[in-house]
Amino acid sequence: xxxxxxxxAGILVAVVVAFQLAVVLTGQDYLLTQLTMSAYYALVIIxxxxxxGYAGQISIGHAAFFAIGGYTAAVLTTGAFxxxxxxxxxxxxxxxxxxxxxxxxxxxxxxGHYLAMATLSFGVIVYRIVLGxxxxxxxxxxxxxxxxxxxxxxxxxxGAASRVExxxxxxxxxxxxxxxxxxxxxxxxxxxxxxxxGSEEAANAMGVNTAGYKLAIFxxxxxxxxxxxxxxxHYTGGIGPSEAGVMKxxxxxxxxAVGGMANIWGALVMGIxxxxxSLRGYFGTYDxxxxxxxxxxxxxxxxxxILQRKTLDDxxxxxxxxxxxxxxRR
Amino acid sequence: xxxxxxxxxxxxxxxxxAVSDVSxxxxxHSIHAVIGPNGAGKTTLFNLIAGSLAPDxxxxxxxxxxxxxxxxYKIARKGIARTFQNxxxxxxxxxxxxxxxxxxxxxxxxxxxxxxxxxxxxxxxRSIRQRSLEILDTLGIADLADADAVSLAFGxxxxxxxxxxxxxxxxxxxxxxxAAGLNMHETDEIARLIADIRARGITVLIIxxxxxxxxxxxxxxxVLSSGKKIAEGTPAEIQRNRxxxxxxxxxx
Amino acid sequence: xxFEHVLQYLLAGITIGSIYAIxxxxxxxxxxxxxxxxxxxxxxxxxGAMTAVTFSRLVPLPLAIAIGIAxxxxxxxxxxxxxxxxxxxxxxxxxxxxxxxxxxxxxxxxLHVWDEKVRSLPYFTGDEISSINILxxxxxxxxxxxxxxxxxxVVLLNVFFKYSVMGRSMRxxxxxxxxARLCGINTKNMVTMSFVLSAAIGALAGCVMSPITQTxxxxxxxxxxxxxxxxILGGLGxxxxxIIGGLIVGILEEFSISVMPLxxxxxxxxxxxxxxxFFRPSGLFGKQEVSALKEF
Numbered sequence: 001x002x003x004x005x006x007x008x009a010g011i012l013v014a015v016v017v018a019f020q021l022a023v024v025l026t027g028q029d030y031l032l033t034q035l036t037m038s039a040y041y042a043l044v045i046i047x048x049x050x051x052x053g054y055a056g057q058i059s060i061g062h063a064a065f066f067a068i069g070g071y072t073a074a075v076l077t078t079g080a081f082x083x084x085x086x087x088x089x090x091x092x093x094x095x096x097x098x099x100x101x102x103x104x105x106x107x108x109x110x111x112g113h114y115l116a117m118a119t120l121s122f123g124v125i126v127y128r129i130v131l132g133x134x135x136x137x138x139x140x141x142x143x144x145x146x147x148x149x150x151x152x153x154x155x156x157x158x159g160a161a162s163r164v165e166x167x168x169x170x171x172x173x174x175x176x177x178x179x180x181x182x183x184x185x186x187x188x189x190x191x192x193x194x195x196x197x198g199s200e201e202a203a204n205a206m207g208v209n210t211a212g213y214k215l216a217i218f219x220x221x222x223x224x225x226x227x228x229x230x231x232x233x234h235y236t237g238g239i240g241p242s243e244a245g246v247m248k249x250x251x252x253x254x255x256x257a258v259g260g261m262a263n264i265w266g267a268l269v270m271g272i273x274x275x276x277x278s279l280r281g282y283f284g285t286y287d288x289x290x291x292x293x294x295x296x297x298x299x300x301x302x303x304x305x306i307l308q309r310k311t312l313d314d315x316x317x318x319x320x321x322x323x324x325x326x327x328x329r330r
Numbered sequence: 331x332x333x334x335x336x337x338x339x340x341x342x343x344x345x346x347x348a349v350s351d352v353s354x355x356x357x358x359h360s361i362h363a364v365i366g367p368n369g370a371g372k373t374t375l376f377n378l379i380a381g382s383l384a385p386d387x388x389x390x391x392x393x394x395x396x397x398x399x400x401x402x403y404k405i406a407r408k409g410i411a412r413t414f415q416n417x418x419x420x421x422x423x424x425x426x427x428x429x430x431x432x433x434x435x436x437x438x439x440x441x442x443x444x445x446x447x448x449x450x451x452x453x454x455x456r457s458i459r460q461r462s463l464e465i466l467d468t469l470g471i472a473d474l475a476d477a478d479a480v481s482l483a484f485g486x487x488x489x490x491x492x493x494x495x496x497x498x499x500x501x502x503x504x505x506x507x508x509a510a511g512l513n514m515h516e517t518d519e520i521a522r523l524i525a526d527i528r529a530r531g532i533t534v535l536i537i538x539x540x541x542x543x544x545x546x547x548x549x550x551x552x553v554l555s556s557g558k559k560i561a562e563g564t565p566a567e568i569q570r571n572r573x574x575x576x577x578x579x580x581x582x
Numbered sequence: 583x584x585f586e587h588v589l590q591y592l593l594a595g596i597t598i599g600s601i602y603a604i605x606x607x608x609x610x611x612x613x614x615x616x617x618x619x620x621x622x623x624x625x626x627x628x629x630g631a632m633t634a635v636t637f638s639r640l641v642p643l644p645l646a647i648a649i650g651i652a653x654x655x656x657x658x659x660x661x662x663x664x665x666x667x668x669x670x671x672x673x674x675x676x677x678x679x680x681x682x683x684x685x686x687x688x689x690x691x692x693l694h695v696w697d698e699k700v701r702s703l704p705y706f707t708g709d710e711i712s713s714i715n716i717l718x719x720x721x722x723x724x725x726x727x728x729x730x731x732x733x734x735x736v737v738l739l740n741v742f743f744k745y746s747v748m749g750r751s752m753r754x755x756x757x758x759x760x761x762a763r764l765c766g767i768n769t770k771n772m773v774t775m776s777f778v779l780s781a782a783i784g785a786l787a788g789c790v791m792s793p794i795t796q797t798x799x800x801x802x803x804x805x806x807x808x809x810x811x812x813x814i815l816g817g818l819g820x821x822x823x824x825i826i827g828g829l830i831v832g833i834l835e836e837f838s839i840s841v842m843p844l845x846x847x848x849x850x851x852x853x854x855x856x857x858x859x860f861f862r863p864s865g866l867f868g869k870q871e872v873s874a875l876k877e878f
Contacts, residue, residue: 002452058675060682106860112674113619117810118859121852124807128849180445187444187451188437188458191423195431198420205380205414206498207406207435216441246803250682257679262422285694292686296665299680303671 005186008265009179016171020164032167033158038275039170040232043177045255045271046264047224050181052253053262054190055217056197057108058116060249061123062225067244068096069226070233071130074142077234085148085156085234092230093223100222101215108214120246127244141240148234156234166235173231174268177224181264193217194262247288254295260305269307331394333358333533334502339388339398341374348374350557351388356502356550361524361534363544366554367577372537373415375554376506379535380412381405392502407435411500415507417487419479425490426475429462432497462497469493469523485516492523502533509540521547541578545569553577583840586718591836593716597725597794599832600732604787605809606816606824607739608780614756614819615769615776616666618677622685623784623809624802625692630654630785631797632692635701643706651785657688658781662774685802692799702796703789724793731790735783736825752776756819804848811855 023029048062069092075081076088083091107118130136137143147157155162156169184190195203196210204210233239242248255274259266274291277283283290302311332355341349349371356362366372377383379390381402390397397405406412411432420428437458439451466472471489474482479490488508495503508524509517517540524547528534538544544551545565553561553568555577561568568574605623612620634643634650641649665680708723743749754762755772763769788797795801812831816823831851838850 052675056675058678106856110859113678114814114859116678117619117807117814118856121807121855125849125852128846132846183447184441184444187447187455188434188439189441189444191427191431192434194423194427195420195434198423199418201382201402202414202418202420203431204402205382205406205412206431206494207403208431209403220441220445247686250686253679254683286690289687289690292683292690295679295683296687299676299683300665300668300670303673303676 002186005182006179009175009182012175012178012268016168016175020167024164029163030160032163034276034279035272036163036167036170036235037232037279038272039167039174040228040235041252041275042174042268042271043228043231044225044252045259045267046174046177046181047221048252049256049259049261049264049267050185050193051217051221052256053260053264053267054185054197055193055214057214057218058253059119059218059221060116060246060253061119061121061126062221062252063244063246063248064123064126065096065100065222065225066229066232066248067126067130067239067241068092068099069229070239070243071136071142071229072096072226073148073230073233074145074239075135077146078142078144085146089148089227089230092226096222096226097219100219104215104218104222108211108218120249123244123246123249127241127246130244131241136241139241141238141243143238145233145237145239148231156231158235158237170231170235173227178264178268185264189213197262247291250295251291254291254298257298258294258306260307263305263307266305266307332356332391333393334535335389335391336375336379337389337391339375339378339390340386341378341383342386347557349378349385349554352554352557352559353388354552354559354562356533356535358533359528359531360549361528361536361547363536363538363548363551364554365538365541365544365551368539369556370554371557372539372554373506374557376504376537380410380504406498409499409501410504411495411498411502412504413488413491413495413506413508415510417484417491419487419490419494421480423479424475425471425477425479425482425493426459426462426466428479428490429465429493429497430458432465432494433458433462435498465493465497469496484511485513485519488512488516488520489523492527496527496532500532502535503527505534505536505538507538507540508536509538509543517543587840589717589719591840592833593719593721593725595833595836596829597721597728597832598791598835599829600729600825601787601791601795601828602805602808602812602831603825603828604732604735604783605805606812606828607736607821608784608787609809609813610819610821610824611739611776611780611783613813615752615773616677617674618666618681619810620777620780621678621681621806622661622688622802623780624804624806625685625688626654626658626781626784626802627788627791627805628692628797628799628802629657629688629788630781631703631788631792632696632701632799633785634789635703635792635797636696638703643704646703647786647789650789651782654781654785654788655778658777659774662777666773666777667770685806689800689802696799698799700796700798701792703792705793706790722794724790728790728794731786735786736821739779739783739821748775807855808851811851811858814855814858 020032023031044062044066048059051057051059072092072095073085073088076083076091077085103122107115110118131138147155149155150169154165156166192203192208192213195208196213200210255271256267259270278287298306334356337353339349339352352375364372364375374383378385381400384399392408392410395408397408420431437454439454443451463472463475466475469489469492471486471493474486479487482490508520512520521543524534536544536548548565551563551565551568552559553574560573560577561571605627608623608626609619612618630650633653634646637646637649661684665684669676669680705724706727710722713720713722743753751762751767752772752775754767755769759769808831812824812827815827815830831854834854835847835850838847
């Protein structure tokens with residue numbers, strides 16, 4: 001067994017713990033709330049990064065799966081149903097698997113623009129449904145979703161009292177997801193997924209069931225998104241139609257692109273940083289413009305993402321030319 | 331029953347009969363070639379055999395099992411590997427990883443096992459790596475293992491593609507114009523490689539335009555013209571065949 | 583349903599369908615020279631109409647529309663110069679992402695410039711009351727303007743592509759860019775020209791439809807999805823197909839109102855889109871290869 005592949009995950013755990021300690025020591029534990037939310041969004045993003053970066057299949061509809069998870073949990077644990085959150089989680093995952101499977105079979109036969117448009121359209125349909133259906137609360141969404149008691153004394157819910165434990169619940173999930181994805185990427189299956197990206201025709205000729213693998217990774221990434229949706233809905237106590245919006249899906253794609261397509265660590269880091277800044281309101285009313293702009297800038301200047309050597313080299317040469325210029329002036 | 335056989339295979343595109351009622355049999359451990367001038371239907375025939383096209387009628391059999399209308403990945407699982415005319419290596423993957431992908435049909439770890447990294451998957455992964463390195467070594471390109479596959483020179487890429495195909499441990503190797511785009515020196519190298527592959531007990535079916543390569547290495551040749559088989563025999567017989575000469579001279 | 587009702591829906595469907603056809607032709611023009619589906623195509627209509635609305639208070643309507651077109655063309659040229667020409671890795675995935683990013687930026691800038699209010703141009707001639715009665719159905723003078731202008735645009739585009747040197751060069755580029763370059767055609771300029779043309783027809787379509795459907799900063803996305811539906815229905819790159827496809831989608835949408843709640847009207851186009859892509863990705867009139875042509 002290759003222990004070395006888990007070193008980054010160990011570093012992640014250390015960083016998570018260190019951050020929590022630092023925040024508590026400096027008395028700024030309110031920051032943990034946005035980090036918890038960012039972690040749930042990161043679940044969508046790392047799943048999408050494997051779908052897009054490794055298997056090479058774009059999806060501009062992943063917010064739909066997040067919403068399917070969140071809305072299922074919200075509907076089933078409130079109002080007439082009031083089911084146990086565990087049960088509603090299971091139902092949400094099951095529904096997501098079925099929908100991703102059924103929509104994935106025809107959609108994943110498409111390529112390029114067609115795949116992009118089809119996933120975008122799927123997202124729009126889900127958005128219209130949650131926006132126009134009474135059960136889903138129409139424009140208001142669903143609120144008063146109860147907490148999710150995982151174990152006695154350990155509940156996914158908002159509020160200052162349970163901030164620290166929720167931070168750890170969210171990051172436990174992210175770490176778990178990352179470890180699963182690392183395993184996948186470094187396996188025979190991961191290699192097959194990358195080969196589809198490299199040349200679908202050759203992959204098929206070498207015995208890779210390309211349609212099957214594409215469907216499997218599509219469903220897996222949808223499940224990651226749905227689980228993120230379920231937990232975030234319990235954490236914030238509600239969900240609204242904007243979670244299903246096209247803009248959310250585009251934002252996920254943007255973050256994956258910034259992190260570097262085939263790089264789950266890049267996707268995770270950028271997912272946390274950008275979602276955190278956005279949730280803290282740093283971009284104000286320019287939130288959407290910001291994400292539109294980073295999409296374009298990344299594609300123009302850093303089509304392989306910004307977390308790579310080239311960025312450092314660029315910065316270094318920029319610094320060098322600045323230094324040279326300053327010296328020249330003397 | 332022959333080892334591999336194409337029986338009355340036909341395929342049309344609109345009004346054009348690209349392959350028309352073609353039959354031939356390939357003996358085990360032989361090098362069998364299909365030649366013909368441009369537009370003779372060679373590529374269509376190849377695509378039919380490799381499963382990227384479905385025939386209108388006719389059969390393709392490996393040890394009697396019908397292969398026609400199976401998708402390419404299932405054909406690969408039957409022990410048939412192929413190369414591409416313009417070399418299709420996997421982008422964003424190293425030479426070693428390309429060859430390791432060739433071991434896909436010879437390994438089993440599924441989606442669930444891979445997610446959980448169960449002990450048998452990492453043991454399997456280790457043997458995949460080992461076997462792939464051995465193959466690179468026998469083809470003399472072990473030093474390229476970590477190079478980015480698609481940035482190699484074209485001739486080297488072709489050898490990597492051979493290595494990838496051999497990694498599947500095929501019983502039948504399909505070669506689509508293996509000399510296309512190569513210089514004379516590289517063509518000689520490929521000829522030696524093909525002979526070497528046959529010596530290991532792998533049957534080879536080549537579709538080729540380059541006559542000199544074919545005449546040197548094949549045991550048996552079928553000639554296509556306008557979608558039909560017009561001749562079949564040993565290289566010596568084909569060289570004397572009047573129809574073949576007419577077709578090739580007519581072309582030039 | 584009475585005959586008058588059927589005729590009424592039909593007329594409404596043809597009117598909105600001809601707008602969709604123009605959006606689809608806009609997609610086609612850029613697709614044919616670059617292989618890019620410009621996801622910001624819908625925003626061209628929005629920018630054209632919004633600019634014209636703003637200027638219509640200051641200058642006469644025809645001049646306001648001309649300004650709207652000019653501004654939109656400037657945006658189109660800017661997109662080509664700044665973004666399309668500078669793309670380092672012009673893969674399909676990257677181009678999709680860039681044009682999506684552009685559509686978001688244009689939309690959000692429009693939000694900051696014009697706020698969220700719904701606006702519209704006045705009727706070009708007459709008003710709602712001066713509708714014309716045809717066999718019991720009513721058609722507004724603006725609908726006639728829509729039909730007339732869309733038809734004129736289609737005819738002019740056809741003449742342009744068939745007979746002018748520039749139009750023929752653009753067709754050469756789409757058929758074979760390398761050969762076109764070897765023949766001395768500046769393919770980059772042809773790409774710019776395609777952005778100019780498709781921005782111009784988009785802006786004009788946006789202006790002429792504005793009095794009927796009204797315009798808001800975020801109306802581009804749904805227009806783009808419908809225009810794309812129509813483009814695929816007619817076969818990507820095929821402009822005759824786009825006209826027929828536009829009419830089909832427009833008419834189906836209007837008739838859907840009589841059997842389904844109004845809220846689901848937009849879902850019709852998307853449902854058609856998904857159905858075509860699954861069962862006939864080359865479109866009703868397209869060549870089989872087109873869908874396989876562009877890979878990542």
